[in-house]
Amino acid sequence: MQEEGTGNREQLAGRREWIGLYVLSIACLIYSMDLSVLFLAMPAIVADLDPSASQLLWINDIYGFMVAGFLVTMGTLGDRVGRRRVLLYGAVAFGAASALAAFSSSAQQLIIARALLGIAGATVAPSTLSLIANLFQNEAERNRAIGVWGSAFALGGLVGPLVGGVLLQYFYWGSVFLINIPVMLTLLIVAPLLLPEYKNDEGGELDLLSVLLSLATVLPIIYGFKHMAADGFEPIQLVPVAIGLVIGALFVQRQKHLVHPLIDLSLFRIPAFTASLMVNLAAMFFVFGVFLFQNLFLQLVLGLSPLKAALWSIPPSLVFTIMSFQAYRFTNRFGPVRTVLTGLVINAAGVAAMAVAAYNQSLLGVLGSSMLIALGFVPVVLTTTGLIVGTAPPERAGSASAISETSAEFGGALGVAVLGSLGTVVYRMTMGDVNLSGLDAMQASAASATLAGAVEVAKTQTTTPIWLETAKMGFSLGFAVCCALASVTLLFLAIVARKIYVRAHIDEDGVLPH
Structure with a gap:
């Protein structure tokens, strides 16, 4: 990779790299699809699990909350212990959480499963994008690869409701989660063969307090704004946003004094x-x-x-x-x-x-x-x-x-x-x-x-x-x-x-x- 956008005309990608890209893109499509696949399944879930109004809200929102909350942690963890390794661990967790969600017998179990899916899903986006940077050294090829990666996200959002509708026509509501499992199994089989490993050997250990502060920053802010969108603005909704911003300030101060911060603030000086x-x-x-x-x-x-x-x-x-x-x-x-x-x-x-x-x-x-x-x-x-x-x-x-x-x-x-x-x-x-x-x-x-x-x-x-x-x-x-x-x-x-x-x-x- 080059600094400050300079081009690299060597190390053009071969067939192995392009096949690896499409494997990563399929994983991204599934991650994106899980944000929208439940839309049509909700009536069947309500009929089967009888969730309360609050539980219904959390079934819908908890996946996105967990994804947002854990993205920074999982991205940095990939830099420290290996991007491919984090992606593969995430694939195992995503498949297991999908099975747990598919066979949920209560609203509480489905909420927990969706939360675990969100945490696992947070490994996919940063790991796949950073691995693309390793696979494609040439900037022109990397632009094309990111286009394919972005297409997978776009298609996931588009086909999620469609796939959900087809499955619900013929199968029970848990089938919308079971389709994740064969994709993750495929990823586990082919990723070690096609994807390079990359990690920063000088990255140091993950600071757990920073992880907690990161979560306590992102989750209240996202929660507050999502409720503003759903319920209309009310002053009380600013409380979680304000709490998140205050904790965010503490998070930034801690990053400034760590030898190996969770977020390297020097990136913002580029x-x-x-x-x-x-x-x-x-x-x-x-x-x-x-x-x-x-x-x-x-x-x-x-x-x-x-x-x-x-x-x-x-x-x-x-x-x-x-x-x-x-x-x-x-x-x-x-x-x-x-x-x-x-x-x-x-x-x-x-x-x-x-x-x-x-x-x-x-x-x-x-x-x-x-x-x-x-x-x-x-x-x-x-x-x-x-x-x-x-x-x-x-x-x-x-x-x-x-x-x-x-x-x-x-x-x-x-x-x-x-x-x-x-x-x-x-x-x-x-x-x-x-x-x-x-x-x-x-x-x-x-x-x-x-x-x-x-x-x-x-x-x-x-x-x-x-x-x-x-x-x-x-x-x-x-x-x-x-x-x-x-x-x-x-x-x-x-x-x-x-x-x-x-x-x-x-x-x-x-x-x-x-």
């Missing part, structure tokens, strides 16, 4: 690393927030059924997937910096178009804008991921990969919560002067709080109420405001990132056309 991390987080922030609105818009404003909304979303999803496979061509042809900056501008244009389409309640406009966003977003995220890993020293690639994945988790959670809250504020302001005198207090409160509440209340009325159109306009206006804010912020981010990248002196000519 300009290209810091700029790429900032851009990556911002891209995740806005795209997750915007697509939350889009999914609700299709069903609540346009009145599409969940199936029709899913079918209409296929074209943008295909653009995302195709771009994941092809993004490396842009990076290799134009260089990482120009690809990132151009992608940010295209992304800004896409969300600006989305603002206009949302305000005018246009189905084709929203879908077309979503495709334009994909054209800019995918190259930005994959190229910045490559820069984050490529600009870090080889012995810290696992830690850098984990930081990248953790920032993506934070970015997505923050985007959904912050933009969701802003949209809710606009909606409630719009509904503030609406005459709801025909409703009882509970119905009026529900209709004034969210569009989902308004739609449900409207279904109880004998005729479609006049205020429902105002509610839809309020949601559309909030959607448009968030998109307009995203567009301006992304353009400003492009200006700031350009200045940082110029100071980083990245060698754009080091990237070979492929």
Whole structure:
């Protein structure tokens, strides 16, 4: 690997390396798929295990919480004891936890199994990404490899509900977990043959207090923002976020005084690393927030059924997937910096178009804008991921990969919560002067709080109420405001990132056309 983005024209990958990449990508697909595969299985789980409302929430969320909480620890552990070794141990744990989840006889057992799956899953993303840095020394090839790796994540999110739906049609709900086991067994068999081992012999022992502080930082923050997104903003939800930030400050102070820190803070003194991390987080922030609105818009404003909304979303999803496979061509042809900056501008244009389409309640406009966003977003995220890993020293690639994945988790959670809250504020302001005198207090409160509440209340009325159109306009206006804010912020981010990248002196000519 090269420092500060310089190219390496030797050591081109062979068949063994490319086969290894596809094995790693399948593991990533399973890891990503487990984030969404439960969506369609929940009714069957509710019928079988009868979880309480709180247990149902934890069944859904605990996997993502554990992944986010353990990414940094597992990434650093891979640097210390061996990336391939951590990946293989994680595969064993993932398979065992999948079996435990599949045969759960109670809601408590399923929650524990999903938590263990999350911890095991946290070994996959940083280990696979850092191993890619070892497999592909040439920067042009590494860009292509990261594109394949990113495609696996994208496909996992797309096919998760589809695979779950097919399995649930013919088998019981536990089958959505059993499909993980043969993939992990395959990984255990072929990984020792295809994947190199890499570890930093001078990394020292893992500091357990840092691990605990890391978990106590990430988990409360993610928890707070996820609840803001699910329940709307309330001041009490800032308490776990504040606790996480305070513990985070203690974590940073401890890292400064350790000989072998869990996170090497010197990575943030590499300009290209810091700029790429900032851009990556911002891209995740806005795209997750915007697509939350889009999914609700299709069903609540346009009145599409969940199936029709899913079918209409296929074209943008295909653009995302195709771009994941092809993004490396842009990076290799134009260089990482120009690809990132151009992608940010295209992304800004896409969300600006989305603002206009949302305000005018246009189905084709929203879908077309979503495709334009994909054209800019995918190259930005994959190229910045490559820069984050490529600009870090080889012995810290696992830690850098984990930081990248953790920032993506934070970015997505923050985007959904912050933009969701802003949209809710606009909606409630719009509904503030609406005459709801025909409703009882509970119905009026529900209709004034969210569009989902308004739609449900409207279904109880004998005729479609006049205020429902105002509610839809309020949601559309909030959607448009968030998109307009995203567009301006992304353009400003492009200006700031350009200045940082110029100071980083990245060698754009080091990237070979492929």
